[in-house]
Amino acid sequence: MIEACNAESGLHIQAIYDDSACFPSLLAHYGMFRNAKNYLALVGSASTPDLRGICGYYGQKLVLALQQMELNTCWIGGSYSKKKTGAELGPEEELVCIIAMGYGETQGKPRRSKPMSKLCNVAESEMPKWFRHGMMAAQLAPTALNQQKFFVTLEGNSVTVSVTKKNAMAEIDRGIVRCQFEAGSGHPCL
Ligand SMILES: Cc1cc2nc3c(=O)[nH]c(=O)nc-3n(C[C@H](O)[C@H](O)[C@H](O)COP(=O)(O)O)c2cc1C
Numbered sequence: 001m002i003e004a005c006n007a008e009s010g011l012h013i014q015a016i017y018d019d020s021a022c023f024p025s026l027l028a029h030y031g032m033f034r035n036a037k038n039y040l041a042l043v044g045s046a047s048t049p050d051l052r053g054i055c056g057y058y059g060q061k062l063v064l065a066l067q068q069m070e071l072n073t074c075w076i077g078g079s080y081s082k083k084k085t086g087a088e089l090g091p092e093e094e095l096v097c098i099i100a101m102g103y104g105e106t107q108g109k110p111r112r113s114k115p116m117s118k119l120c121n122v123a124e125s126e127m128p129k130w131f132r133h134g135m136m137a138a139q140l141a142p143t144a145l146n147q148q149k150f151f152v153t154l155e156g157n158s159v160t161v162s163v164t165k166k167n168a169m170a171e172i173d174r175g176i177v178r179c180q181f182e183a184g185s186g187h188p189c190l
Contacts, residue, residue, distance in 0.1 A: 001065055002040070005058045011044040013058065014087055021084040022098065031079025033100060039076075040099040041087035055096040056175020060141070063099060064183060072104030075142055075176070077169045097172060111146060113139040120152040130185045134159065137184025141177045144169030150177045152189075159189045 002013050020037040040062060042055040063073045077097040087095050116124055116135050127135070131154055138152055138161075149165040150173060161177050163170040181189040 001062060005061060009044075009054055009058050010048060011042065011054060011058060012088075012090070012093060013062070014041045014043060015039075016041055016086045019086045021086075022081045023100070024079050024081075031076065033074070033076075034105070036100045036102060038100070038102050039085075040101060041085055042096045042098065043087055043089060043093050044096065045090075045092050046094040047092060050171065050175075051094065052096055052171035053175040053178075056172040056177075057179045058175075059097075059099055059172075060176040060179035063142075064179070066101050070103075071101050072107065074100045075144075075172075076100055077144055077172060114148050119148065119150065120154065122154050130187055131159070134181040134185030134187060134189065137180040138177050141173075141180040143173040143176065147173075150174055152177070152181065157187075159185075159187060161189060 002015060005011065006013055017038050023033045023036045024031050040059065042059050044051045044055060048054060059075070066073050075097065076099065080098055082095055085095060085098060089095060116139065119138065120135055122131060135152065143150070144167070149163060149167070149170060151162050151164050153160050153162065159181060161174050161181065163174050178189045
């Protein structure tokens, strides 16, 4: 599946096994990982337009597939050492972020989400069913620090996701939400 994602997107996503060097130490304040040693490195050419958004989109496709295989995952954009990953970078390539994968000690826990009314331009009472399903999946999308700084717009039949507050992870989050909306609704989302 990684090969298929790379062929479609032009990315250079790599699976790295048995290598825990890049994970934060147990003393870290934020982003503690215990026994994590397998991950995906999301790599692509630095000149790719919207490189971070594309990484978000294809990374989340892989996350959904991994979770379906009963593995657990965690997006990691900040709390890891870029220098200590085993990712192979070509001369023009950049490491955008990593996704830890493995068998979790737990399945995670439910967390709060913003209500649909704050996340899209359609009133719940007027939503087509497919759009509601897309929004339910978008609400479940992981975002950095769970900030959910995205907004989904329905115009005619076309759906777009925009960023409501720019930060280092916003474009990755946008790609993740696009993937989730498509998976939930069966409709394209740009
Ligand atoms: C783009 C992105 C970057 C993230 N970076 C980190 C990170 O550096 N360290 C960490 O512990 N968690 C990181 N996370 C995990 C989020 O904090 C977590 O997904 C979010 O709080 C939502 O919780 P959930 O995944 O349980 O739904 C990141 C998530 C995303 C989407």
